Amino acid sequence: MNRSYEVEYCNLELRFDRRNIQDLIRNLIQEGYSLYWSDSGQQLILSIRAGRKLLKLKFQRVARQI
Numbered sequence: 001m002n003r004s005y006e007v008e009y010c011n012l013e014l015r016f017d018r019r020n021i022q023d024l025i026r027n028l029i030q031e032g033y034s035l036y037w038s039d040s041g042q043q044l045i046l047s048i049r050a051g052r053k054l055l056k057l058k059f060q061r062v063a064r065q066i
Contacts, residue, residue, distance in 0.1 A: 021046075021059060 021044065028035055034049040044059040
């Protein structure tokens with residue numbers, strides 16, 4: 001069964017820790033997606049090739065709250 005979901009949101013804030021992002025990258029690679037990333041320390045940009053489409057996910061580093 002081929003499941004595909006497409007969702008579009010704006011002004012949405014999601015919080016992930018480094019482990020979640022590493023798991024996401026690992027799962028995408030296992031599913032056969034071609035991807036690369038750029039980490040500037042303040043922002044991580046994950047570029048994923050999905051067929052002819054290039055998707056970019058941008059993760060902004062935020063200060064940890066106690």
